[in-house]
Amino acid sequence: MxxxxxxxxxxxxxxxxxxxxxxxxxxxxxxxxxxxxxxxxxxxxxxxxxxxxxxxxxxxxxxxxxxxxxxxxxxxxxxxxxxxxxxxxxxxxxxxxxxxxxxxxxSGDVLDRFFSALENFQESPQMLAKLKEPANMEKASRLLQQP
Ligand SMILES: [Zn+2]
Structure with missing residues (x-):
């Protein structure tokens, strides 16, 4: 320097x-x-x-x-x-x-909330990918088709 x-x-x-x-x-x-x-x-x-x-x-x-x-x-x-x-x-x-x-x-302070949000972001692609699996799509479809 x-x-x-x-x-x-x-x-x-x-x-x-x-x-x-x-x-x-x-x-x-x-x-x-x-x-x-x-x-x-x-x-x-x-x-x-x-x-x-x-x-x-x-x-x-x-x-x-x-x-x-x-x-x-x-x-x-x-x-x-x-x-x-x-x-x-x-x-x-x-x-x-x-x-x-x-x-x-x-727990719940500004950094805790910020990093919890980051961790959720890290985990959510896997959760969303699971929702797209045919078995889960069929399950959601069946649930919603029933009155
Ligand atoms: Zn310095």
Whole structure:
């Protein structure tokens, strides 16, 4: 990463303590901060201290640090917020600097509903294909033909 691009990266600025953030914890290679647009109370981001766009581009040591930090924070979230579980995902489309989303998740919250909808979408082609099978078409036809 050249210097100009690094200056435009908000996570690099946070790591360098040039931008404000709610820093929760850090070690030599990773940092945990509160997400400023939380989905639920306590929603955090675990970021690498080095500017690397994708988590799979990190060194083994950096990944170990990142996931150790995520596990430590997830256990703390379970203790403090008592969610069903702590959701973890990595994207990076908006800010291409490695960050793990760590989100205390409750049944029916916005992420739970979103991912349930995605899972339904994943399952529905199979269900729809089954409806088209001749035996099922005949069954539906017979049912509807009866008054
Ligand atoms: Zn960066």
């Amino acid at each position: 050249n210097q100009e691009s690094e200056q435009k990266c908000v996570f690099c600025d946070i790591v360098a303590k040039k931008a404000p953030a709610y820093i929760i914890d850090e070690d030599d290679l990773s940092m945990c901060i509160l997400d400023i647009h939380p989905y639920t109370e306590g929603h955090c981001l675990v970021i690498s201290k080095r500017h690397v766009p994708w988590w799979h581009g990190l060194t083994e040591e950096e990944n170990t640090s990142l996931f150790k930090m995520a596990q430590k924070m997830a256990n703390r979230m379970m203790k403090k917020f008592n969610p069903d579980f702590v959701f973890l995902y990595a994207r990076g489309r908006r800010i291409p600097h490695t960050h793990l989303f760590l989100i205390p998740t409750f």
